[in-house]
Amino acid sequence: MLQIYNTLTRQKEPFKPIVPGEIHMYVCGPTVYNYIHIGNARSAIAFDTIRRYFEYRGYKVNYVSNFTDVDDKIIKAAHESNETPSELSQRFIDAFMEDTKAVGIEPGTTNPRASQMIPEIVDFIQDLIDKGYAYESDGDVYYRARKFAKYGELSHQNIDELEQGASQHVSDEETDRKEDPIDFALWKAAKPGEVSWDTPWGAGRPGWHIECSVMSTTLLGNTIDIHGGGQDLEFPHHENEIAQSEAKTGQTFANYWMHNGFVTIGDDDQKMSKSLGNFITVHDIIKTVDPMVLRFFMASTQYRRPIRYSEANLQDAENNLNRLKIAQTNLQYRQANAADGADEDVQDQLTALQERFIAEMDDDINVQNGLTVVYDLAKLMNEYANRDVVYAVTITDLLDTFNAWLQIFGVTFQKPQLLDQDVEDLIHQRDLARENKDFARSDAIRDELAEQGILLEDTPQGTRWRRA
Template identity: 55%
Template sequence: MLKIYNTLSREKEIFRPLTPGRVKMYVCGPTVYNYIHIGNARSAVAFDTMRRYLEFSGYQVDYISNFTDIGEKLARTAVSEQTTVAAVAAKYIAAFNEDTAALNIEPATYHPRATENISGIIALVSDLIAKNLAYEVAGDVYFRAQQFPNYGQLSHQPLSELEVGASQRTNDAETARKEDPIDFALWKAAKPGEVAWESPWGAGSPGWHVECSVMAIKYLGATIDIHGGGEDLEFPHHENEIAQSESYTGQKFANYWVHNGFVTVGTDDEKMSKSLGNFVTARAALADFDHQAVRFFMAGTHYRRPLRYTEAGLEDALNEIQRFKVARANLLYRRKDATSGSTAPILSAIAEFRQNFIAAMDDDFNVQNGLAVVHEFIRSANKYAAAPAVKLDDLMAYVGQLDEFLAVFGVDLSQTEGVDSEVADLIVARNAARAAKDYATSDRIRDELAARQIILEDTAQGTRWRRQ
């Protein structure tokens, strides 16, 4: 039975979806003013891994993740790139899609954009003003945070601490406009030259927090199962989402709040971020390393733990994937001398591995314990592949289960299956040369294949090969 750590309760809770067999999941997406860095990608991978496991478990997942395509960051990029805010958004949304595809992240059920939902945002803000939960000052609209019961419940902060923090985050002019320092913006009056929309309070644009409430409610309903994002979004973003959403609908906004840990860099384990200038873009990592290794590197650490970004970690991930490839190739190679049928003890053992994997992953998506099961499974598969006699159905049951396990982590080895005809011809020529004791030709062919990163292995069952 799946348990999920809920940031709201600070406990692992049994997962009970609103609709049996179906999961409504909203994950805060990027502000599209630059290429995503590894920290952004880690969040996307973490929630994609959760989604994949939910699908592995039989759920249909309605997965919504937004694009914030307006705001000061996009405006600054538009100035620096001498283009428009709309062009900046289009460029970096396309880049996001390219990078996440390379990381084998499943596309969201829908990727709504803030600019597509202005009318819904205005409707929500108008409703809160009508309820006396929000107020307008010189074209800005603020939410009365203290009017919402238990404000601070998600971040587990008392109002006194929130008051101090809010005073430190805002400038004197903005603080003077507010009734209370912890009140937050739902709508901001436009400054000269800014992209703006007409509203009952004059030309302006949405506050940062309100767009996610509107999009989650629009596409998933008043109450959703899982709301996710990086741990830096707990406060104020998600705290404010709860307040404005529940004030608008009168219903609980999300049943499970899930937050992933940061990516850190350097000996001091400093958080990776664009503001600190210590980031590595996802596309830079993908240009330098095997795509599946980058994905597996991020997917193989429990989502709530910090992930330290190092090249050594990426190399370890690549080596682990290579072990998976070799195990799979060993199984497929034995098909040529396998007899038909299956063996009950083998199928039973594979089923037990599956149950152990589920037990591990059901503990708050514990990927590290899940991978421990996969490693045991690999040892069992290698032992069977080396047996004197094998059954075809057993071999394919091992392959099928391995593929299913690895799919949860976003790793797909099916593309490595098969032997190129050219490589096959070279292996035949090498074996003929060896039989004729023409060792010079045999060695030359081996060296040629090695230069192409093809490794040959001479076994009792014949010569097999794998890519390095």
């Protein structure tokens, strides 16, 4: 049975979707004012891997991940680069999509932007005001956190501790506008020259927390199956999302909360972040490192555990990935001379591996244990490739399973370009197939060569070939 660790309850729970066979999943996306660093990418890769495993298990996943394109950091960066906030955010959204595609991250079913949902945000805030959960103060709108009885449950903090912490991080000016230090902003009054929208409370822009509540409930419904993000979002962002959403709808916001661990760097395992200045962007690293190596490195650690970034760990990932690629290549090579039928003993071994893989991955997406099974399958593939007689059905089943598992980890291997001798060998095999009237095999070789950009021309003097 598939089990998920729920941050809210601090325990693993059997996963039961609201609608059988479907999953509604919301994952907090980036604030787009710079290229994403690999700490940001960890969350995107972790939840992409989780999504892919759900799909492998037969679920239809409605996956929403947002872009925060209205924010103090965006306004500041746009001013420094002499762009409008929308120009800057679009530039980094494009970069995000390009960089994440390179490391095998699938786009969300929907990737909404805060600036595109202003009317919905305004209506949501007005509803909270009408219900007494929010109030306007000098053009700002704040949420009455103390009014929400469950405030602090997700992060397991009590209200007194939160009040003490809030009072130390809020300016006197903002304190004067608030009824309570722990209240948080839903809407911010615009400063001169800032991007803004007109509302009943004056010109301004949304606070950070409100946008995710609005996007999630608008696009996925009042209650979703899974809400995900980095551990650093647990408080205050996700705590505030729960308070806003449940105060408005009167329903549970998310049934399962999943949070990924940090990426650390250096001898002291310091968290990687822009604020600490110790980050490495995906945009830069994939200029020198194979994107599939970076993807495999990030996807090889169970999502709740921290990842230690180092050149040595990247090299280990590359070595392990090469082992898997060699196993695939070895078995693919034997397809050309495979006998009809199946090898029952190997089929039984494959079935046992498939059952093990699901059992390991069903345990809170335990990719490390799952990869142990992948390596065992690679070992079986190498052993089978060395047998004198191999069977076509078994080779196909081994490769199909292997490729399906690699897809979960977001890994794809590019076919190596055929060398001239490889082309000559395949043409020889095709000639033999034609002599034996095995036209299916002959056509298959022609198609294989065509995929590699090799064009064949049959002449009275024999087959000639050229690269397209």
